[in-house]
Amino acid sequence: MRNHKILVIEDEESIASFIQLELNHEGYIVDTAFDGIESLNKCKQNIYDLIVLDIMLPGINGIEVCRRIRDFSDIPIIMLTAKDDISDKVMGLDMGADDYMTKPFIIDELLARIRANLRRKNDYKFKNILRARDLTMNLEKHEVIRDGKYIELRKKEYDLLEYLLKNKGIVINRDQILENVWGYEYFGDANVVDVNIRYLRSKIDDYFEDKLIYTVRGVGYTIRENSNEE
Numbered sequence: 339m340r341n342h343k344i345l346v347i348e349d350e351e352s353i354a355s356f357i358q359l360e361l362n363h364e365g366y367i368v369d370t371a372f373d374g375i376e377s378l379n380k381c382k383q384n385i386y387d388l389i390v391l392d393i394m395l396p397g398i399n400g401i402e403v404c405r406r407i408r409d410f411s412d413i414p415i416i417m418l419t420a421k422d423d424i425s426d427k428v429m430g431l432d433m434g435a436d437d438y439m440t441k442p443f444i445i446d447e448l449l450a451r452i453r454a455n456l457r458r459k460n461d462y463k464f465k466n467i468l469r470a471r472d473l474t475m476n477l478e479k480h481e482v483i484r485d486g487k488y489i490e491l492r493k494k495e496y497d498l499l500e501y502l503l504k505n506k507g508i509v510i511n512r513d514q515i516l517e518n519v520w521g522y523e524y525f526g527d528a529n530v531v532d533v534n535i536r537y538l539r540s541k542i543d544d545y546f547e548d549k550l551i552y553t554v555r556g557v558g559y560t561i562r563e564n565s566n567e568e
Contacts, residue, residue, distance in 0.1 A: 374398025511558035
């Protein structure tokens with residue numbers, strides 16, 4: 339099983355380094371951010387499995403960071419607060435945090451809470467979430483969000499995107515797309531795939547510098563996790 343990737347958002351570098359060291363020791367891949375703007379940019383540019391988020395941050399505080407992350411992601415968030423203040427905890431949970439801890443904390447408890455939230459994520463929460471970079475498809479809510487913006491898709495565009503996301507990184511040819519999106523009984527023009535790819539690109543790629551859908555000439559189409567993949 340792949341290592342989980344965690345983003346630690348904490349403005350006190352000594353605390354961030356301590357958490358990173360302990361998480362690395364447990365086998366996690368760890369990224370750090372030290373303010374609200376940096377953390378939001380990293381959340382949009384990378385895919386994480388869990389976020390450890392301090393409330394007291396310079397610029398944009400942790401409560402607002404949590405609220406903005408919830409505009410485009412359901413990633414588990416554990417909030418850290420230096421104050422044993424029930425209002426901070428309530429506000430954090432209302433903004434979408436999944437869990438909280440009060441500083442100073444025992445690292446073993448934080449590790450246990452991280453494991454518990456990752457288990458819940460793996461068990462049920464993310465079964466209906468498909469992702470590629472800053473694009474999220476929520477199958478349960480039937481919605482697509484990219485870079486915090488809701489994207490309206492027609493049914494076939496939605497089905498096509500779902501199929502490409504479920505096979506992310508794999509080049510899918512036109513026959514496979516026709517069979518799995520339009521069905522075995524479809525006998526129309528195979529160009530319908532190219533037409534709908536073009537429609538889909540106009541909605542999820544054309545207004546964004548970072549493209550998701552790639553054409554492999556003579557083979558088919560694929561969604562790549564990294565724009566520099568060959």
